[in-house]
Amino acid sequence: MERSPAARRFAPTALMLGNIVTGCSVLAPAGMLPELATGLDVSIHAAGLLITFGAITLCIGSPLTAWLTSRIERRTLLTTTLAVLAVGNLASAFVPDYASLLAIRLVMLAVGALYTPQAAGTAALIVPVERRGSTIAYIFLGWSLAAAVGLPLITFVASRYGWRAAYGEIGALACISFLLLLLRLPSGLKGAPVDIKTWTEVGRSKTILLLLAITMLQMSGQFVVFTFMGPLFNKLTGAGPDAIGMVFAIYGVCGFLGVAIATRVVDTSGPYRTSLLFTCLLLAGITGWALGAGTFALMAGAVAVWGLGFASTNSMQQVRLVAAAPSLASATVALNTSVLYIGQAVGSAIGGLLFARELLHTLGFVAVGFVVLALLLVLLTRPRSAAAVMA
Template sequence: MATPSPVVAAGSVDGPALLASQRALLFGNFTIGCGVMVVPGSLNDLVRSLEISVALGGQLISVGAIGMCLGAPLLAALLAGWDRRRLLALTLLWYGLGHLLCALAPGYAALLPLRALAVLGAAVFTPQAGAAMGFMAPPAKRGRAITTIFLGWSLASVLGMPLHAYIGEAFGWRWAFGLVAVLAMVGAVWVWRALPSGVRPPVLSLRAWSEVFTHPVLMAVIVVTALSGAGQFTLFAYIAPYYRQVLGATPLEVSLLFMWFGAWGLAGNVVLSRHVDRIGAARAVGLYLTGIALSLLILPVATRPWMMALVMIPWAFGTFASNSAQQARLGHAAPLLAPALLALNTSAIYLGQAIGAMSGGAIINAAGFGALHWAGLGWTLLALALSGWAARRIQRDPAHV
């Protein structure tokens, strides 16, 4: 009989072992981000190749986001007892095989369910990677260790989106999906080799989930994440065809705009990490959401790609940082409930993406691209209003949060 792997004690991994795990999980999150962004990045060629409408192509984003939204908490509960080394490596393997099958799909009817199944890997990997890193790292290094691996998502926005756009235009969308498959296979091997065996964070209790679901203020903060995502993805899900059809951007300009957006998104996260403790997470959320709203409000003035590059700066600066600030906000508001809160906040991110993509598709069918920014602005203003209400409630009575 095989001897079971020893269980890693909380906070006991440090030095080279922790650094190796950080690098592997950062690359894993980079791969997950590239996979999530492959549809909006290659949407121009995808709709052209499959001979479908832009709105229908955007539903690939919706179905994937719904799967990730529902899958994050359900799979977290179902797989809670798994060794994280095995779980995370197998998740990336699933992700890679799923995207390979998507690349080989004969048409839209086959691609849609394959996409929904493939992205379940994202629902598992990102929250479980964060939980694993938080469990392994010593308390003094925990915050930095967790934020480091989430830089993978920001790097995916800088490199992945423009790369998908270029590959889609130059070689076809199937090659963009194939790239994600290769990255996921590499990531699976890397995680398996880097992470120690026996990493098993505590299982979330039913009481913790119940406390979260019945707390109006904490649930309001989570809804802010969903509304913010809806506001951004109403337009962002269709941004590649928007660049081409509304701005007349060339394939190179589309790729450069994606890279520009991602670079500012990375900058926003870096600034947040340095100043969030001083200004407070709730105030940071408000500032970043205000910047996003400003960009959406003035979007029609951008009639050329270079003008869009300027208009989108406040939006890009806040797009990833606002979600990171939400994570910090929830962790500070109720530390004992943080595992449940962060799992639900991950679901809220994907729920917002699904709502935004679906509402954006309906608007394009009814009125074209011109009305997208108004709908996005509406969702974002709702997020701002609810965020302010929750902040005031927490400030008035922090003991009962």
Template sequence: MTAPHGTPDSLSLSASTTDNPASTAHSRRALLALGVGSFAIGTGEFVIMGLLPDAARDLAITIPQAGHLISAYALGVVIGAPLLAVLGARLPRRNLLIALMAAFAIGNFSSAFAPSYASMLIARLLTGFPHGTYFGVAALVAAGLVPRERRGQAVGLVMLGLTVATLVGVPIAATVGTWLGWRAAFMIVGAIGALTAWLVWCWVPFFPADRKASPLRELTALRRKQVWLTLGIGAIGFGGMFAVFSYIKPAMLEVAQMPASAIPFVLALFGMGMVTGNLVGAKLADKALMPAIGGVLVWSALVIGAFTLTAPHAWLAAVNVLLIGTVVALGPALQIRLMDVAGDAQTLAAALNHSAFNMANALGAWLGGVSIAAGLGWTSTGWVGALLAVGGLIVFAWSALAMQRGGVTMPQAS
């Protein structure tokens, strides 16, 4: 099936979704199914952070060693996203989504029953493999379920599951893990993954695979300058948020002088900011894609840099954390941007977006740690984060200039 707007297969459902209310209802159910998957992945990725001491004690390792379980998952995302996107290029997208969520569910069940530290490391590594490809393929399917001018909002609804997971899923799973043992948390995540596979089977429309798709065609994305520049915006510009958030607990305790009991409230504010930013960013992407990306990067530099000034004041710092959470508005816009510049290599480019985000996580946390270790204090992460946002803005300007010099006009939503 040939897609409208010159985008192969990714937008092939759009026309049918506007014909009648029944089609619209079907599209909403499909988006809900995809969103449940992102909720499962978001919960599974972050829940271990609150259960590290329990996991360390049970596996007879130190807490720093248990922290490697987080790194193993992130490494799995970076490796698995391009690998599975290329290998799954010829599969119908609904089938690929089901396979990815089944693998994610199995990975979490394996994590729950891992008998040793080594087996747990392997389980977390492999569980991360479907992460990026799922989000990339789900974004392509979501964009195809709605008219072109609402692609950003459709992608935003899929990613909403990830942001809601930080606000609801992670606290609930962590609480259950505290009551019933840390392994129970992974059982819950695995069950949500299995539920997603079933919902996708029931609610996401089936369309045959693109007959022209192939691993080699997907790899052509790596020859496109604009794909690399867009990934660079995410890998650098998005890192600023993680530079601050990775060290938010000690900063709140030692600089803002907050009691430990207030930290869950601060984390909830961050989650609320992420939900708000995701929804607003998706609408901005539909209105004017490139200005939305540039504007969010400027906003990022301002609100992240402000943390250096607000951190000593508890209430100002809490509000600032909420605003920093809104930086996630960059996600839907970059996902749509990759769809526009990837040509025929849609699946790989879309999946690589989440590899870039995980690289941003690693880069931001590392540079924030470097500044703290250098004796610059907990608030120095604000300056580090602001500089990363500015770095992303520079890459964005490079991308826009290269596009202009090449005589390329990106389509904008009306």
């Protein structure tokens, strides 16, 4: 059944809300590592592996599921994905041990890997070409809100009512998002099928490969620190759960502002210039963290600057990939999400090893190194002509 024009206008917001659920599902352990470690009788490093192994599952699942499901109608695909996230999070609230929680998380995220790239691809089907960049950036506000609102709430709920209640909170949100998508997303939407030829064309494009490398380096650098941000604040400054929740809120609110600004300027300044600006902000923030580690005010201020760049850089990567090869968008957006999760896995694994060895200050400088490499690659992908800068 075709939706009314009003419903169609609300569809990007419904897609964005689904990204909030996806973001909360992926990031949740970072907001409650101490509670998970205590409740499941494991170390903080082991609790952090929920993010590492989850990211590995996501990076494999994103291109694989894009290929396997490319012929499925989008509303059916996206609502089913949210239903699995709802069931997975609600089931996580009742697990008896760490192994069960990890198993449920891997299954849940193997399906959840579908959502973000397919939501971005669906956006391209429901808005005019001239609004595609800003709409994709808007949909990625969901990840910013997951950090701005979701993570602080997860930290608040987990510190007072336990980690099981936090998972129940995410599951309830997933149920609401499922209903909104079912009611508001138009039916009959199908993207271009993804086949072996598509992947071959992607692999032959130097520009696409460089853009994918940028995504991986940006995310690796961030997740060296982000995975253990709460425990790092506690160990380096003595901050408690409320102060840590406030920092997560600052991070997310600034991320929201960053994407909102990027959404407004990308259609006029172009994805390259917008990407360069926010990558520089990302580097400035993480450098501030590395240099200010040990002082709460300096670290919190650095997180604010970092937050301006964290989600906007990724949304610009999506826009640049779509602009570089519109006919390959279904594959490149899925692959970008995959390498994003590779970055999360690499960063969280390196961060975990350093954290376990109490090399707490070193984490920040390792993160800086990754983002410096990402910035260099951004500069390498500068369009050759003035007109191309806007592409």
